[in-house]
Amino acid sequence: MNSEVKINGRQFTILVIMNTLGSAIIMGPAIVASYGRENSWISVLIASMIGILVVLMYIQIFKLDRNKDIFQLLEKLLGKWLGKFISFLFVLYVFYVVIGNLRAMGDFIITHILVETPLEVMILLILITCLIGVRMGIEVISRTSEVFFPYVAIAIFLLIAMVFKEAEVTKIQPILQTNIGGMLAGAVPLIGYPFFELIILLSLMKDVNKPEKAKKAFIIGVTIGGFLLTSITLMCLLVLGVDLTVRNTYPTYVLGKKISIADFVERVEVIVAIIWFFTIFFKIMTIFYVLSVGVSRILNLKSYKTVTVPIAYFIIVFAVVLAPNVVYTSQFITGTWIPLSATFGLVLPIILLVVGLLKENKTRS
């Protein structure tokens, strides 16, 4: 299944960047700032550095067998039945990431843009587009992301450049003098969201045409993603200040509202929406693809496309009932999501790595 599918290193880098930014680019600053306050941009920096270390660990897992995705690796290392059971739990986690991101996108649109539109309709529209992409395959998703990435990069650059004149350094002072504990605490939710979620992309590493490039691409992608997240958080703090950043669910969107050029070009916050729609759209599509591949591996199907339609139905239903409101989502990210993502993003890879290395040593001896 999918043995001829190949993407190149650059495309994989872009997918990693899109997955790192995802919904964290718009919700992340508020979550981090509620703990780290003036120093929360340093919290994002710390989280990014830990994210890079985590990715280095994922690369070691990839080295165990370069021709297998995480589902095949689980079966190979843990045995057929235990492997399948852990694969099922992992699929559940991936499913939750898809519905969580889809719901975040739906919530944002019905809160800020199409306020009269029902959530179900928004979710349905987004998912139909993603479903088409997933059925085209990872090659098409990667190439499309390559086409759209310049728009994301330009939009981020424009956002930072246009709000720069509003920045006041006093808003992030004193730097590293107070609330050091809060700064470290702020990094914790951000490690789980989005850095531990990158374990899902481990499934795509074997599809990169040159394995050496895949490793490099993963590290470059997470570094750029982390840098962009840090920059956006820093701009939110410099322009909006700590209180406004904490009080808004989507501070980056509010940051966009501050854009003003010669009192003529005003309220171009749609730039933020452009950045976010592209990043989260590709994140949902990539993860939906991995989810379909995972389910087809567990059930030993001939094609992953068989399960895409039923999964799409499940995604819509569970995304609608996922959370009663946006506040609940924020609480979930700073609560249950931390140990949940650590289970699959940290504990499972460590187990895989230890078992893999033990088996390798046994074979050698």
Added chain:
Amino acid sequence: MLNVTAILLVTGLIGRFEYKKIKKLDSKKDKWVFVVGTTVAATLSVALVLGYYIPNLSKGFEIVYQPITDPIVTILDTYKSK
């Protein structure tokens, strides 16, 4: 009732076109998974439209992880700005 009819109609149409493609795979398992999966998924969608209780995944995870979450949240909350 209109919503339910729409769901069933759309599912029927998708099922018909999709099944033809799956048939070409020549795999009995694929056919079965598609038919059973789509039926269960469509039933869930109808249940959602009719206002039946659908289990919330977040609540499930919350219950499972509560013993670990509580101490983490207690520590983090000491640094949270009020």
